[in-house]
Amino acid sequence: MAKASSGWFRAASGMAPLGFSAVVMLLMATAFLGVTADTSSDDVTALNTFYTTLNSPWQLTNWVAQNGDPCGQSWLGITCSGSRVITIKLPGMGLKGTLGYNMNILTALVELDASNNNLGGSDIPYNLPPNLERLNLVNNSFTGTLPYSISQMASLKYLNLGHNQLSDINVMFSQLTNLTTLDLSDNTFSGTLPDSFSSLTSLTMLHLQNNRFTGTIEVLSDLPLTDLNVENNQLSGMIPDKLKGINNLQISGNSFSNSPAAPSSPPSTTSQSPPRQPSKRNPGNSNKNPSTGSNGDSSGNGGGGGGRSSKVGGGAVAGIVISLVVLGAMVAFFMIKRRPMRGQRREDPEKNEPLTLRPIASGKFNQLRAINIISPTAKEGLQKTVSMNLKPPSKINLHKSFDESDPTNKVVMAKNIDLSSIRATAYTVADLQMATESFSADNLIGEGSFGRVYRAEISDHKILAVKKINLSALPSNPSDFFIELVANISKLNHPNISELDGYCSEHGQYLLAYEFYRNGSLHDFLHLSDGCSKPLSWNSRVKIALGSARALEYMHETCSPSIIHKNFKSSNIVLDNELNPHVSDCGFADLIPNQELQELDENSGYRAPEVTMSGQYSQKSDVYSFGVVMLELLTGRKAFDRSHPWPQQSLVRWATPQLHDIDALDQMVDPALEGLYPAKSLSRFADAIALCVQSEPEFRPPMSEVVQSLVRLVQRSSMGSVLSGESNSRRYDDSGDYTF
Structure with a gap:
């Protein structure tokens, strides 16, 4: 660059001038370098x-679909600080x-x-900017579920999603302690x-x-x-x-009670609020005084006011007495009805009722064994236990005794679900806390869309992977919902599907407990080599593909009704x-709404084009x-990898x-x-891939055909012979499976 400057100086002074075209090219190169250096490449990619x-x-002047320089070229609505984009303001521009x-x-x-645009027609994308302080999407057409990623925006101060068509809140607001304005109106x-x-x-x-x-x-x-x-x-x-x-304060259009708060109920009726006494007004008497409960004009009626008042007072007293008798009879009825239920449950204390909390008599709350739980977000104090007390969940009222009639404590049984039909063990929270050392960070083995996964040692010979479902999911x-989910998952029975060992709802x-597999996920095996594990051989890769294909074939074509996975990826295949x-x-599809929350880079590479466009999943998207x-498996590369150049x-x-x-x-x-x-096996493997990843779903084969193509691949690939570099004990059998 110093030589170029010197040459330019000589040209200007008439000494050894450069050619005119060379000077122009030099100026253009200098300008180009200056422009492209203005904006962060990540920001350019996101805005493209x-x-x-x-x-x-057309409204977005200076914007382009590839490259460009938002900061240096003053893209409409963009404000920068240095090379970074700090604000995007595009209100009321008719954008779609x-x-x-x-x-x-x-x-x-x-x-x-x-x-104030026409954005939407689908969910708000999951991958929102993580450090936003203000997010305003009011008056658009977004539908479905709020993205869970909002839960992590600790800097957020202003959130306006009003006047859309949103229907589900999939956000935990626990970390949004800086939020001052929240508008979810008109959804x-x-x-x-x-x-x-x-x-x-x-x-x-x-x-x-x-x-x-409600x-x-x-x-x-x-x-x-x-x-x-x-x-x-x-x-x-x-x-x-x-x-x-x-x-x-604006509260009209609801059914709020205007009466003062009722006094605390006795311990035996904590969950049974006394029925509010109906207003038995005489339709012909519209001037009842609600503050006194008396009828007639409060100023009396001529000279007979005293006697009239006395009669009305007697009637009011009689009404109160009758009401108290009726109320007492109702309370007694409910108490009598509850006692046989309690007695029946106590007759068989060892009976395996997976989701029933044993009732504790009123006034004996202090005898409840404290359950220690660790906040999953606290990394430093993980060895310090806190009494469950119970937080979470905040719905449980510690001032009430545990009573099966308390709606915040009672486990709601799923309709038409026979708990005895669930082929899985019912664990208690205490069981799983002990097995995971209070869900300690040392036992954390993964985190997915629905919660964290912990290693749990139930006994010397039994190790499980416990998935702790986020309540927001x-x-x-x-x-x-959870019991129905457990019942459905427990019915899945296939050697290539993770088997549900147990569950907990207390x-x-x-929580869901699965068998623990020491080799971890396929994703980790392929992409996070620790230097000790041997790379997967070709035999093993075909074996993994075939087994996984059979799992999807079972879900799509054997289960009735058929099951769509919706979240099939290498990190969801354990070895x-x-x-x-x-x-x-498997069986988690109902937790994933259409146009769902998975816009993360690691997941975006797996989404079929129609899912990206319409949010609709199907067997063909699987x-x-x-x-x-x-x-x-073929390339050893990730489905989406930002470390590569953009085209790759x-x-x-x-x-x-x-x-x-x-x-x-x-x-x-x-x-x-x-x-x-x-070589032939590789070519046939590639042919199967090409069919599966076609952009048009109707041209993709059903999983049964994919399975058959892989079986044929195995059968035609030197059956009975040894692949290069493989041991003599590794060969194929007639069924198309590998034997070792």
Whole structure:
């Protein structure tokens, strides 16, 4: 560069001038270098994708679909600090489409305002910028579920998602302690208000009007609210005294009670609130005074006021006495009805009732054994136990005795589910806490979309993998849903599907226990080599593909009704000691809404094009995901890898054009195989992949055909002979399976 400057100086002074064209090229190169250096490459990539998903609107001046320089070229609505994009403000521009799937790489972005547009028609993408302070998507057309990634936005101060068509809250608000404004109004949300609302310790404005929320607003009692609007929902119960003093309180269109809070019930009737006495007004008497309970004009009627008043007082007393008698009879009825139920449960204390908490007599709450639980987010204090008390869940009232009639404690049985038909062990929270050392970080072996997975040592000879389901992943009636989920999963019976060993549903905790496989997941085996494990041989890779294919074939074509996996990927394939594959997370499809939360890079590479476009899963989208896993086995590369140049980041996009080119195919093979594979087997494997990852779902084969193609591959690949570099004990059998 110094020589170029010197040459330019000489040219200007008439000494050894450079050619004019060379000078122009030098200036253009200098300008180009200056432009491309202005904006972070990650930010450019994210905005390019965003522009494409908006269908490249003409309104966005200076925006381009590839490369470009948002900061240096002053893209409309973009503000930068240095080389990083810090705000995107595009309100009211008539934009259509949706947000980009990779906006999580905009790590410096603090404000995103796409309000008053026509965005949506699908869920809000999962991969939102992680460090946002303000997110405004009001008045668009987003549908479905709030992305769980909002739960992790600890810096968020302003969140406005009003006037959309959102229906489910899949967010835990526990970490959003900086949030001051939350607007979810004019959507279709239903169910009770999330318990985690109580963690919004900075919230001053909350708008929930025009939804279908039910239950009480007690969870909002301790928030520093100055503006609360819950109009036109289906809320009920009492308005907490602390909320009555809010300057801007709007509560009409609900069924709140205006009466003062009822006194505490006796311990024996904690969960049975006395029925509110109906107002038995005489239709012809519309001037009853609600404050006194008397009828007639309070000023009396001529000179007969005294006698009339006496008669009315006697009638009122008689009415009160009758009401008390009726109330007493009702209370007695419920108590008598409950006693036989208690006695019946105590007759057989050892009976295996997996989800029934044993009742504890009133006044004996202190005898309840404390259950120690560890907050899964606390890494440093994991050895310090805290009494479950019970947090989570916050719904349990510690001032009440445990009583089977208490709706916050009673386990709600799933309708039409026979618990005795569940082929799995019912563990207690205490059992699994002891087995996982209070869910310690040392026993944490993985984390997925629905929760964390821990190693649990039940006994010297029994080790399990315990999945602790996030409450936010479950619907508003988690107990009912969870039992049905367990019942369905326990029915799955296939050698290549992870077998459910047990489950636990106590105190708001929902856990699933599976057999523990020491070789971990296929993803880790392929991509996270510890230097000690040997690379997977070609035989093992075909074996894993065939076993996994048979698992999907069983789910699609044997189970009735058929089961779609929705989340098939290499990290959901675990390997036993013989490297046999076992597909996990089977039966979890109901936890994954269409256009679901998985926009993470590690998952984006597995999604079929139609899932990305419409959010609709099918058996054919599972076939596509299976083809991606086969590509991983073939190449040893991840489904999506940002460390590669952009054209190579998506494994399918990079590999598909080369699958039918023999020379290119040899170059694609995982170098860890060191050339030890039969060429014909490799070619047939690639042919199966090409069919599975076709962009049009109708051209993808059913899994039964995929299984047959892999079986034929095995049968035709030098049966009875030894592949290069393999031991003599490793061969194929007639069934198409490998024998060792």
